[in-house]
Amino acid sequence: MQTIDLTEVGLRETNATLHAQAENTNQTAWEIINPRGSHAIACGLDAPIEVTVKGSTGYYCGGMNQQATVNIHGSAGPGTGENMMSGKIIIEGDASQYLGATAHGGMIVVKGNASSRCGISMKGVNIVVQGNIGHMSAFMGQSGNLVVCGDAGDALGDSCYEARFFVRGSVKSLGADCEKKEMREEHLTLLQGLLDEAGIDADPKDFTRYGSARNLYNFDVDNAGAY
Amino acid sequence: MNKHDPKRIPQTTPRQSATFTQDINSDIRRAAATGIYDIRGGGAKRKVPSFDDLLFMGASISRYPLEGYREKCETNVTIGGLHASNPIELDIPITIAGMSFGALSGPAKEALGRGASAAGTSTTTGDGGMTPEERGHSNKLVYQYLPSRYGMNPNDLRKADAIEIVVGQGAKPGGGGMLLGQKISDRVAEMRNLPKGIDQRSACRHPDWTGPDDLEIKILELREITGWKVPIYVKVAGARPYYDTTLAVKAGADAVVLDGMQGGTAATQDVFIEHVGLPTLAIVRPAVQALQDLGMHRKVQLILSGGIRSGADVAKAMALGADAVAIGTAALIALGDNDPKWEAEYNKLGTTAGAYDDWHEGLDPAGITTQDPDLMARFDPIEGGRRLKNYLKVMTLEAQTIARACGKNHLHNLEPEDLVALTMEAAAMAKIPLAGTDWYPGKPGSGY
Numbered sequence: 001m002q003t004i005d006l007t008e009v010g011l012r013e014t015n016a017t018l019h020a021q022a023e024n025t026n027q028t029a030w031e032i033i034n035p036r037g038s039h040a041i042a043c044g045l046d047a048p049i050e051v052t053v054k055g056s057t058g059y060y061c062g063g064m065n066q067q068a069t070v071n072i073h074g075s076a077g078p079g080t081g082e083n084m085m086s087g088k089i090i091i092e093g094d095a096s097q098y099l100g101a102t103a104h105g106g107m108i109v110v111k112g113n114a115s116s117r118c119g120i121s122m123k124g125v126n127i128v129v130q131g132n133i134g135h136m137s138a139f140m141g142q143s144g145n146l147v148v149c150g151d152a153g154d155a156l157g158d159s160c161y162e163a164r165f166f167v168r169g170s171v172k173s174l175g176a177d178c179e180k181k182e183m184r185e186e187h188l189t190l191l192q193g194l195l196d197e198a199g200i201d202a203d204p205k206d207f208t209r210y211g212s213a214r215n216l217y218n219f220d221v222d223n224a225g226a227y
Numbered sequence: 228m229n230k231h232d233p234k235r236i237p238q239t240t241p242r243q244s245a246t247f248t249q250d251i252n253s254d255i256r257r258a259a260a261t262g263i264y265d266i267r268g269g270g271a272k273r274k275v276p277s278f279d280d281l282l283f284m285g286a287s288i289s290r291y292p293l294e295g296y297r298e299k300c301e302t303n304v305t306i307g308g309l310h311a312s313n314p315i316e317l318d319i320p321i322t323i324a325g326m327s328f329g330a331l332s333g334p335a336k337e338a339l340g341r342g343a344s345a346a347g348t349s350t351t352t353g354d355g356g357m358t359p360e361e362r363g364h365s366n367k368l369v370y371q372y373l374p375s376r377y378g379m380n381p382n383d384l385r386k387a388d389a390i391e392i393v394v395g396q397g398a399k400p401g402g403g404g405m406l407l408g409q410k411i412s413d414r415v416a417e418m419r420n421l422p423k424g425i426d427q428r429s430a431c432r433h434p435d436w437t438g439p440d441d442l443e444i445k446i447l448e449l450r451e452i453t454g455w456k457v458p459i460y461v462k463v464a465g466a467r468p469y470y471d472t473t474l475a476v477k478a479g480a481d482a483v484v485l486d487g488m489q490g491g492t493a494a495t496q497d498v499f500i501e502h503v504g505l506p507t508l509a510i511v512r513p514a515v516q517a518l519q520d521l522g523m524h525r526k527v528q529l530i531l532s533g534g535i536r537s538g539a540d541v542a543k544a545m546a547l548g549a550d551a552v553a554i555g556t557a558a559l560i561a562l563g564d565n566d567p568k569w570e571a572e573y574n575k576l577g578t579t580a581g582a583y584d585d586w587h588e589g590l591d592p593a594g595i596t597t598q599d600p601d602l603m604a605r606f607d608p609i610e611g612g613r614r615l616k617n618y619l620k621v622m623t624l625e626a627q628t629i630a631r632a633c634g635k636n637h638l639h640n641l642e643p644e645d646l647v648a649l650t651m652e653a654a655a656m657a658k659i660p661l662a663g664t665d666w667y668p669g670k671p672g673s674g675y
Contacts, residue, residue: 060445
């Protein structure tokens with residue numbers, strides 16, 4: 001285990017050290033102490049390493065992540081895991097707004113709650129939230145899966161494309177062109193896999209699936225009010 | 228008695244309304260028939276005060292010129308030296324503006340790369356990600372970071388020579404985008420992670436930041452990911468240029484790209500294009516003033532775009548304080564768009580060469596703004612690249628001609644004092660004296 005004191009080493013050198021890890025590095029376990037809510041911690045990683053941040057992080061922790069696993073032992077600021085391509089981010093506390101914005105792949109797990117716009121414009125990422133999520137979550141979500149073990153706020157999945165949403169609790173309201181969907185066998189299997197991967201014990205049968213009604217896919221003047 | 232009998236009562240000639248013009252009436256009929264606003268490209272078509280309303284004075288007894296073809300007039304520009312370890316070095320101060328793969332065909336993007344590289348300048352991606360054709364044929368490629376983040380990935384980000392965070396476009400300050408389903412081929416769909424054939428909406432705000440304080444953190448993140456190597460530009464529409472430039476610099480931009488309302492390759496509502504935004508002429512001085520007030524003029528580069536067409540426009544933009552310009556529509560025309568040789572086909576689309584602006588529909592007879600394989604085949608990227616190179620060279624020679632006549636050995640040495648204004652409007656907007664006077668509206672101490 002390599003330990004970096006962020007306050008002592010500074011952000012640039014910390015990230016440069018993590019970026020310098022080659023595909024076959026044997027220094028696979030890293031610990032960052034004293035993060036003190038700094039922004040852009042462990043962003044742009046591209047190696048199969050595991051980074052544990054001991055404390056809370058600011059904006060964009062794990063941004064554009066590829067391959068790496070980032071554990072946040074605290075709460076995470078806005079835009080955590082934005083545009084992530086692969087790998088995993090696990091947040092022990094709560095996540096602020098725009099969690100996993102535009103992320104293409106990998107998995108983000110939140111043990112607490114996630115704020116508004118969770119999974120905005122998601123493009124393939126899987127997000128699993130043990131608690132609740134805020135309003136406008138998965139706005140314009142393109143693909144991937146958003147799993148919520150608690151409740152969802154207003155306007156879930158507004159203007160979404162092919163992203164899927166599974167919510168165990170209540171949904172305050174659905175956004176434009178988002179509708180309740182049938183939970184078929186394939187979805188139960190998919191959801192079980194996502195819950196297993198996230199290490200969360202829940203029964204897929206307790207969840208409801210939501211997704212795009214596909215009425216806004218091609219412009220129709222009768223739908224103009226929904227734009 | 229029949230009052231319409233011309234023999235009895237003199238007739239007035241039929242008189243068209245200046246309010247309800249034929250154009251306006253056709254807009255009303257179109258709206259009534261369809262129930263939806265008109266979407267088009269082509270930028271503001273209304274007449275606005277422009278660089279045409281400025282003139283250079285040239286040399287006389289009080290100033291002496293440089294010898295054309297004998298004495299040097301340099302044209303190079305360095306962009307992004309403030310924070311980036313690898314700033315962009317360009318031979319000419321005319322860059323190619325961002326236009327997406329999706330809006331443009333792959334071969335058209337290739338031609339832009341070929342032409343720009345041959346002329347020693349940069350080209351820019353667009354709202355659709357980076358294609359191998361474009362990266363491969365562009366010596367200097369600026370990667371746009373847009374609200375939609377279509378095709379956005381860290382591998383391409385690290386291949387870029389600069390990153391341009393797009394906050395707005397001159398054609399639609401505050402507006403998002405729409406790529407109609409007929410342009411969403413398999414390849415475009417795959418790059419954008421969306422189903423084929425559906426209309427693709429592009430957001431008008433970034434999904435993970437809002438406002439100048441967030442922008443500063445976003446710039447920090449992009450620099451961390453790219454190791455502080457490449458310049459980061461911030462592109463804003465000409466709306467509040469003094470404040471937007473100030474905030475972009477404060478957020479840590481290496482360069483500010485400022486786009487006036489004549490900027491035209493973006494497709495959006497006609498009403499948006501014609502009624503929102505500022506003319507390019509009006510946005511330069513406030514932005515330059517902001518840079519000067521911050522002590523950052525020439526340290527943070529100002530790249531001006533929106534209706535730049537000729538070496539005269541380039542010289543005027545630079546005389547007003549810009550470091551470089553960007554061209555979009557002009558580059559498409561150089562490639563062969565709106566060429567009269569396709570007139571019969573433009574007629575079939577209900578338009579005429581020069582007026583064609585429905586680039587978003589994917590039916591471009593010139594084969595440039597399309598994903599249709601048959602139309603694309605009409606366009607030769609090598610020939611297109613050669614034409615763009617020629618055009619860029621001519622613009623540069625024109626700008627040099629003017630600069631030498633003003634006694635300047637570098638285009639950057641052109642200055643406001645070299646200019647006069649032809650109209651009161653241009654004088655006020657550009658803070659350039661009306662020709663034959665030493666006065667412009669709003670001049671300090673003038674009482675007006």
